[in-house]
Amino acid sequence: MINLRINDAKVSVQPGTTVLEAARKLNINIPTLCNHPDLCVAGNCRVCVVEQTGARTLIAACAMPVSEGMDIHTNTLKVRNARKHIVELLLSEHRSDCTKCYKNQKCELQALANEFAFGDTIFLDLVEDHKYSIDRSSPSFTKDDSKCIRCQRCVRTCSQLQHISAIAVANKGLHQKISSFHDRPMSHVVCTNCGQCVNRCPTGALVEKTYIDQVWDAIYDPDKHVVVQTAPAVRVALGEDLGYDPGERVTGKMVTALRQLGFDSILDTDFTADLTIMEEGTELLTRLKKILVDGDKNLALPMFTSCSPGWIKFIEHKYPEFLPNLSTCKSPQQMFGALAKTFYAQKMKLDPSKIVSVSIMPCTAKKYEADRPEMRASGYKDIDFVLTTRELAVMIKQAGIDFRNLESSHYDSIMGDSTGAAVIFGATGGVMEAALRTAYEIVTGREVPFQNLNITPVRGMDGVKEATVKIEGCLPEWKFLEGAELKTAIGHGLVNANKIMRKVREGKAPWHFVEIMACPGGCIGGGGQPIPTSMEIRKKRMKAIYSEDEHMVLRKSHENPDVIGIYKEFLGKPNSHASHELLHTHYTERDNY
């Protein structure tokens, strides 16, 4: 243990602890900006400088490891003056149109300015000296360099968490900026639109593209029937933007709030998540049968899940030779969109051209996915607008809804029923668990041999998880699987996707079925989720998701009455012609630069 003193209080910590962490142990707050719990130390904003007795310069608390006998002071005049200057300097290169900014009151720089730099501005405005343009090319987010303070959180996120490096630091000195390959627009580089950078940007330099006004317009248009779907991960995170602690489930209140906002029908993406399991599970079993029994050489294993649009874009760019391995199933969002303007329109006797389909997602890549040209199976744009969890919170605030005191209510019928299997789609390993619950039962006629249906080996925050399920006692039609071991792998965060894909490319992958989610922790850690997101917060959201699952009466996708109903009335059976038309898609090879 290392002993040191901070503001004259003694503390003992493990070697390797930073001064910042040691101070937090003493409940001494040191302001930070470029520091983020998910990312490596950068130490470049210098907001966290503190004074070390005997040192020539101030030290950055976030980057300095403790040493024996250190004597730290966090609040001396020297420190205060330096901090004030540093915040003023950052403000001088930041376009402060705060009252109009989407991040107003959610901006970390603004919070620091409030603490350290109120009153007269000291320094000259540098924004006017640069030619900045706003990159609006991506359908998922906008990049406004005039608000960038070069903390490089986005750059670290993209390289460390996602292994993409769509954005990187270019140039030096006064010309330094966060740029893309050849300074191309973000729509024309290898960017998966995952939004992890957006989630970590402390200012308004990277924000999701908002469609709030368009959604309001649709709601107030008497000719339009506006249906809204909510993704599983939204209900365990929305509360954070509305004053709740991380990990609070607000499903019922959220449904009531959506109703009060004026949506005509409140439906659940969980319904199509269950449908995804039926389609994807059947696809997997059919694929196994064709390969193992019929000797079909054209089909590839392992089969990859296709629910995460960030992951889809990743594989299209980086590993296009494995596109045949992807499940052809659309993501639950897009299945929902296709059905809303066909099945739902028929049932409700509505003109599909009058339906506006809105989805609330924990994700920015979903905005891109909805814009894909192939996502028009209904004859219309299947999903008209995608809002993030954060945007929904903004709408709830705009409407003046007292969220905390809302009564809970239930989703509307037809496409609103869901099971626990669908809810866990929101966490890494969830799709796998849901698929196994159903596939095992299809093959053996029995429930998966795990207590309470909780397939714990696929849960948790490990980057790459592997699980093997032995299939025994098959029904006659699945006899070829008797005694087989179904090998699965689960990855979350594209850095782990990359690990898995390398293994697959090297031919060292033993798996049959692989689930990959683009964001750390799965959708609960998505780019559209409330800010901040950290490992601690992701774990709380994950816990909430699994508790939501356990509180459901139905916990297996094939038991969802709406799913059973739609197959009976509309689709026939899983992987039928009708479902291929509406629920399946194809992929496009993209450049790796």
Added chain:
Amino acid sequence: MGVQYSRGTKLFSVSGDTPKPGIYELELGMSLQDFVYEFGDGDTKAVQVGGASGFCVPRKKFASTVIGFEGVPTGGSMKLFNSSRSMYNVLHNYLDFFAEESCGQCTPCRVGCQQLLKGVEKVKKGEVKSTYLNELLKLADTMKVAAKCGLGQSVGNAFRTIVENFREEIIY
């Protein structure tokens, strides 16, 4: 040879307003006055000891300044300026250099250099009050203690010594 903390000799690069620019081996601990007698052109106004990140010594301090750790330490760069030179231009040149050459990672250096540069330009043009130089001197102090590396930490050396010794040349 040399003095207590600065032993022996050192290679010096002598440039600027001197009749004999070049590389010379000189004994450490020599006074700047002796140096100027040797290399000056008879009209030396100031010597920049240690390059852009070093210190500017004005004529009145030549006799009391020793080259070495006892006085002004240097990597070896010695630049002489005579009375035909504007010290504003000298400072502007250094700040322009630093604003460009800062790697840009840390705030004090990346933004600080730009502020110092823009600040002296505005003072010169009369667009801000001359007392703004005092704010810039405080900023230079912050850069000295808060920048991540030696480059940002030493920008203030030239800035402070030029502004303090030739303030009227910066303002008028």
